[in-house]
Amino acid sequence: MNAAAPQTEINPDEIIVCPTCDAAYHLQRPSFDERAVCERCHTALITPRRKAGMQIIALALSVLILVVAAVCFPFLSIRAAGATNSISVLETALAFRGEAYGPLAWVVLGFIVVIPFVRAVLSIYVLVPLVFERPVYRGAKEAFKWLDRLHPWSMAEIFVLGCAVALVKVADLAEIRFGAAFWMFCGLVVVVLVQDSFLCRWSVWNSLVHPRKQ
Known part of the structure; x- marks a missing residue:
């Protein structure tokens, strides 16, 4: 995931924050059985699974x-x-x-x-x-x-x-x-x-x- 760049207006629905280190990222929804991981502390942010x-x-x-x-x-x-x-x-x-x-x-x-x-x-x-x-x-x-x-x-x-x-x-x-x-x-x-x-x-x-x- 890419770190969120500074901008004037930020849509909260397009931002995800790591619960461990507070790093902010532009939201990128992974497909099923893939993982979105924080680049800083490697905490799993999104882990969708089928059913x-x-x-x-x-x-x-x-x-x-x-x-x-x-x-x-x-x-x-x-x-x-x-x-x-x-x-x-x-x-x-x-x-x-x-x-x-x-x-x-x-x-x-x-x-x-x-x-x-x-x-x-x-x-x-x-x-x-x-x-x-x-x-x-x-x-x-x-x-x-x-x-x-x-x-x-x-x-x-x-x-x-x-x-x-x-x-x-x-x-x-x-x-x-x-x-x-x-x-x-x-x-x-x-x-x-x-x-x-x-x-x-x-x-x-x-x-x-x-x-x-x-």
Whole structure:
């Protein structure tokens, strides 16, 4: 892409600004499966894909299913001194009610469960009318803004990595086995990463600002 040259009047619709380094460029729309990349910091600016909207919706539905299942199924089981116990993520948070670490447990639950769930719902809310060529829903622009704002706070992958490291360290004290929920969280991490890689923020925002005439 070519850097925007100074001029008296600039059409905002023909300018794109890199979200990382603030470099401004004259807008050049790439074809499907091509990428428009910032020359300064190499951030991907436009990444259109064929049928990406339907793929993102399918992945968002997968996220909803995985989040609900991961909360309900056992996360791990511990066996020590002949006794075995298993616990889910939700049961862990409830177990800290009234304790000093209670608020922290609920904050962690929000980062690894609530925020991925909300982002999946927002994705569906924004993309369904665009994919099926319907009028955009009320508040779709604000919903898309929140979808992007919540991205740094979705920390399922950090949770999975932290649990794996912590449980390896205590493996000598007890027999520990990962439950179904742990592997669901691993799947959730992969699905969320793929979903974010398919999402072209510029394309979605352009469709929201300039919807197709019915």
